Amino acid sequence: MTFASVLVLNGPNLNLLGTREPAIYGSETLADVAQRCAQAGERLGLAIDFKQSNAEDRLIDWLHDARTNVDGIVINPAAYTHTSVALADALTAIAKPVIEVHISNAHKREAFRHHSFVSPIAEAVIVGCGTQGYVLALERMATLLKAGDRS
Ligand code: CA2
Numbered sequence: 717m718t719f720a721s722v723l724v725l726n727g728p729n730l731n732l733l734g735t736r737e738p739a740i741y742g743s744e745t746l747a748d749v750a751q752r753c754a755q756a757g758e759r760l761g762l763a764i765d766f767k768q769s770n771a772e773d774r775l776i777d778w779l780h781d782a783r784t785n786v787d788g789i790v791i792n793p794a795a796y797t798h799t800s801v802a803l804a805d806a807l808t809a810i811a812k813p814v815i816e817v818h819i820s821n822a823h824k825r826e827a828f829r830h831h832s833f834v835s836p837i838a839e840a841v842i843v844g845c846g847t848q849g850y851v852l853a854l855e856r857m858a859t860l861l862k863a864g865d866r867s
């Protein structure tokens with residue numbers, strides 16, 4: 717039984733998760749993360765739509781669809797976090813809560829990863845919690861959507 721729907725959106729190169737750089741991103745694949753999110757969704761009463769694209773325009777089109785299709789958005793914009801005003805504009809156009817997730821702690825890494833165009837739009841930002849960050853984001857999203865508050 718679900719009470720709300722959440723789009724979990726993943727940006728460029730996250731399809732390579734689990735194949736390289738395990739010291740930074742861990743050893744789970746994106747399919748493993750999708751499964752974790754589906755399980756969390758069942759537990760929390762959220763219908764999860766989990767998607768990934770390497771293409772900025774595709775991510776933006778999905779966000780436009782989300783204006784009418786979903787109640788909240790969890791997004792790991794990957795490198796577009798640091799570069800894309802277009803993605804930030806698309807997120808701004810959606811009057812739904814957004815939670816930003818990063819698997820690694822971007823603030824411990826190169827300076828160019830320290831700025832996010834998405835964070836000013838997000839209700840919350842979860843960084844450096846590994847792939848567990850997605851589950852934490854869904855838990856927070858369930859709280860926000862259930863209570864309709866920001867406590
Ligand atoms: O830590 C995160 O989740 C990031 O969003 C991941 C992005 C990076 O550009 C951000 O600064 C932080 C990179 C995703 C690429 O993921 C890969 C995973 C394994 C192998 C190669 C790439």
